[in-house]
Amino acid sequence: MQKNHVNQIEVKISYNMGIRTHSAYVKFFVDLNMGNDVTFLSFLNNEKLVLKHKLQNKGIKKEPILEGLKILNDLSLEVKEIGEKNVLKKYQKIEE
Numbered sequence: 008m009q010k011n012h013v014n015q016i017e018v019k020i021s022y023n024m025g026i027r028t029h030s031a032y033v034k035f036f037v038d039l040n041m042g043n044d045v046t047f048l049s050f051l052n053n054e055k056l057v058l059k060h061k062l063q064n065k066g067i068k069k070e071p072i073l074e075g076l077k078i079l080n081d082l083s084l085e086v087k088e089i090g091e092k093n094v095l096k097k098y099q100k101i102e103e
Contacts, residue, residue: 029078033098047091051083
């Protein structure tokens with residue numbers, strides 16, 4: 008079941024290159040409404056893979072992709088430091 012959600016994430020990510028903040032990534036993850044099937048850290052790792060693949064495309068701007076990778080790395084580090092639930096709560100409060 009997790010693989011299906013990962014595939015859905017890949018499809019949706021390709022349409023969401025405009026994500027430019029930590030809060031926006033959290034909102035995007037929450038809005039996918041995957042329940043407990045995919046962890047936030049798995050989502051972040053999958054997003055990183057997708058963006059790294061996009062870097063290989065010569066026809067698109069690299070700067071937004073590199074910004075996205077930095078945000079994803081920041082969020083991953085925070086998850087490791089304070090836990091998924093705390094990171095999700097932190098950035099959902101910022102979004103409100």
